[in-house]
Amino acid sequence: MxxxxxxxxxxxxxxxxxxxxxxxxxxxxxxIWFSVTxxxxxxxxxxxxxxxxxxxxxxxxxxxxxxxQVLLDAQLRLVTSLSSELxxxxxxxxxxxxxxxxxxxxxxxxxxxxxxxxxxxxxxQALTRLKRDLGLMQACLSDMKGxxxxxxxxxxxxxxxxxxxx
Numbered sequence: 001m002x003x004x005x006x007x008x009x010x011x012x013x014x015x016x017x018x019x020x021x022x023x024x025x026x027x028x029x030x031x032i033w034f035s036v037t038x039x040x041x042x043x044x045x046x047x048x049x050x051x052x053x054x055x056x057x058x059x060x061x062x063x064x065x066x067x068x069q070v071l072l073d074a075q076l077r078l079v080t081s082l083s084s085e086l087x088x089x090x091x092x093x094x095x096x097x098x099x100x101x102x103x104x105x106x107x108x109x110x111x112x113x114x115x116x117x118x119x120x121x122x123x124x125q126a127l128t129r130l131k132r133d134l135g136l137m138q139a140c141l142s143d144m145k146g147x148x149x150x151x152x153x154x155x156x157x158x159x160x161x162x163x164x165x166x
Contacts, residue, residue: 016028
């Protein structure tokens with residue numbers, strides 16, 4: 001609530017908050033984020049009886065989500081992931097690349113002059129894998145509209161799994 005008040009005072013959109021309630025810079029708390037983070041339960045809150053001995057000792061049970069609710073949650077998380085989290089991850093990498101360029105300029109050298117062995121090749125391979133995976137993901141979005149079962153293969157995932165096995 002503090003972030004919403006701050007945003008209203010500043011005339012800016014509210015930022016997403018983490019589990020501790022701290023605002024996350026570079027994010028926007030849009031309708032999709034609110035829907036995923038604070039899903040509607042479809043039930044009105046009951047007034048709590050605060051008399052001693054009036055409350056149950058067991059916490060209330062959350063109703064099981066219907067398959068449609070689970071699907072909607074997954075759809076909203078996918079939208080957030082592709083429209084917010086993925087671009088933020090790219091922007092973070094872009095910022096680091098710009099730092100390297102600035103550091104190289106300050107040293108009077110190209111940003112990748114005399115890099116650690118194989119590092120340029122490693123970065124190029126990672127970008128190639130990501131480019132391929134983004135293309136596959138984009139193609140799968142169309143398939144996901146019409147087919148019940150779609151398989152998304154990922155060379156990045158295969159590489160990460162192989163690295164984890166070493």
